[in-house]
Amino acid sequence: MKHLTTLYDLTPSDLMDILQRAADLKALFKKGERPPLLQGRVLAQLFEKPSLRTRNSFEAAMIHLGGSGIFLTTAEAGLNGRESLQDIAKVLSSFSDVITMRTFSHSLIEDFAKHSNCPVINGLSDERHPCQALTDLLTIQETLGQLLDVHLVFIGDGNNVAMSLAIASAMAGMKMTLAAPKGFEYSIEFLKELSVRYPKHRVRQVESPTEAVRTADVVYTDVWASMGQEEDAMRRNKAFAGFQVNEKLMKAAPKDARFMHDLPAKRGLEVSDGVMDGPQSIVFQQAENRMHLARGLFAWILGK
Ligand code: CP
Numbered sequence: 001m002k003h004l005t006t007l008y009d010l011t012p013s014d015l016m017d018i019l020q021r022a023a024d025l026k027a028l029f030k031k032g033e034r035p036p037l038l039q040g041r042v043l044a045q046l047f048e049k050p051s052l053r054t055r056n057s058f059e060a061a062m063i064h065l066g067g068s069g070i071f072l073t074t075a076e077a078g079l080n081g082r083e084s085l086q087d088i089a090k091v092l093s094s095f096s097d098v099i100t101m102r103t104f105s106h107s108l109i110e111d112f113a114k115h116s117n118c119p120v121i122n123g124l125s126d127e128r129h130p131c132q133a134l135t136d137l138l139t140i141q142e143t144l145g146q147l148l149d150v151h152l153v154f155i156g157d158g159n160n161v162a163m164s165l166a167i168a169s170a171m172a173g174m175k176m177t178l179a180a181p182k183g184f185e186y187s188i189e190f191l192k193e194l195s196v197r198y199p200k201h202r203v204r205q206v207e208s209p210t211e212a213v214r215t216a217d218v219v220y221t222d223v224w225a226s227m228g229q230e231e232d233a234m235r236r237n238k239a240f241a242g243f244q245v246n247e248k249l250m251k252a253a254p255k256d257a258r259f260m261h262d263l264p265a266k267r268g269l270e271v272s273d274g275v276m277d278g279p280q281s282i283v284f285q286q287a288e289n290r291m292h293l294a295r296g297l298f299a300w301i302l303g304k
């Protein structure tokens with residue numbers, strides 16, 4: 001049985017298979033075809049944090065494939081101490097064909113997966129957001145026509161999204177640069193594990209956003225304070241001043257560079273309205289692709 005708690009659960013060839021599956025299903029979808037590959041299957045979603053894209057794209061994907069979805073919050077699942085994690089995992093997985101989870105602690109998803117009798121997919125933890133990174137590769141592939149050697153420049157916090165993008169770019173042979181202020185870069189442990197698993201891949205880290213974007217094919221950003229870091233937002237807003245992706249920064253990038261953001265965005269902080277809504281932005285194509293990627297991923301993980 002396969003799980004997707006981190007992209008390290010996949011081989012590069014698995015990753016390419018999932019992208020292909022998603023692209024094929026998207027092409028059919030655009031022709032009005034929704035093959036019921038997962039008829040009668042049940043998706044259970046257990047979320048500790050809010051979600052617009054992840055929760056609803058997963059549920060819509062399952063419905064389009066002929067299945068259905070159930071949704072539980074932490075309290076409804078009994079994750080607040082009502083029952084042990086192990087027992088919840090055994091019971092919920094006995095009703096379900098696939099489970100998606102969104103948590104604070106990453107190890108909670110890993111522990112849950114150990115006791116689950118069906119595949120478990122990470123829909124974001126404090127450390128990883130693998131489905132977002134897979135979607136981003138799908139979006140880059142369809143926009144630029146390739147992944148190999150594409151230069152992805154992430155401006156901002158070396159957070160869950162940035163870490164999953166670094167792993168994804170290593171797996172796909174892309175180049176990646178992180179421009180972050182001191183104290184918000186990738187941790188040494190993260191970089192060490194990445195270089196052990198993908199020795200040929202180098203993530204560049206710089207402090208100057210302007211220098212970083214000079215050879216960018218894609219300029220990417222995310223919120224400065226992630227879910228769970230709300231109380232630290234003031235300090236972060238100060239630390240990241242100068243890291244906004246705005247028209248001036250995009251002028252320092254090649255003319256045909258694209259702008260991406262996983263959303264939700266804090267307009268006026270990490271990104272200006274002009275860039276979000278401007279001609280280089282592919283953020284809404286990216287958001288729509290969450291659903292297409294989810295269909296490819298469910299079909300792949302359930303062997304269809
Ligand atoms: N990008 C993303 O995961 O969005 P949600 O938090 O709305 O799911």
Ligand code: NVA
Nearest residue numbers: 159161226227263264
């Ligand atoms: N880094 C953000 C991503 C939201 C999709 C967070 O964890 O809140």
